[in-house]
Amino acid sequence: MRTITLIVIHCSAVRPDQQSSAAQIDTWHRQRGFKLGIGYHYVIRRDGTIEPGRPEWMIGAHCQDHNKYSIGVCYEGGLDIRGQPTDTRTEAQKASLRRLLEELHERYPRAVIVGHHDLNPHKDCPCIINVAHEYADLQPK
Numbered sequence: 001m002r003t004i005t006l007i008v009i010h011c012s013a014v015r016p017d018q019q020s021s022a023a024q025i026d027t028w029h030r031q032r033g034f035k036l037g038i039g040y041h042y043v044i045r046r047d048g049t050i051e052p053g054r055p056e057w058m059i060g061a062h063c064q065d066h067n068k069y070s071i072g073v074c075y076e077g078g079l080d081i082r083g084q085p086t087d088t089r090t091e092a093q094k095a096s097l098r099r100l101l102e103e104l105h106e107r108y109p110r111a112v113i114v115g116h117h118d119l120n121p122h123k124d125c126p127c128i129i130n131v132a133h134e135y136a137d138l139q140p141k
Helices: 022-031 091-107
Strands: 006-011 042-044 050-052 070-075 112-115
Touching: 006 091, 042 091, 050 091, 070 091
Parallel strands: 006 070, 006 112, 042 070
Antiparallel strands: 042 050
């Protein structure tokens, strides 16, 4: 079993008129050369549906230098209609993301919840201003 010390939040970087299901992201990642397909462990759709990606036991491909000990969670969206980074999470996504993070926190109580940009400042992803603050109650004690 892998030791999980990070839960990394991502966005799929699509506009409101675009979709990004786990199946679509799997296709995109395979086109980019990811031999095992989708790099995230979970995708949260705009309607709040949580779709599985890679199994948790499998190393992800979502955050360079941190995949070995992390779980990757991606929400559909992240860009406004003009293609600019912004927090586009729907209320349903926010509720599902919180529920999923609570479940992951139960399984991995020592894992710190961060945004992709916290580990790679060149990224806007996940377009949430302060992930650690928003989920402060789920951070390790």
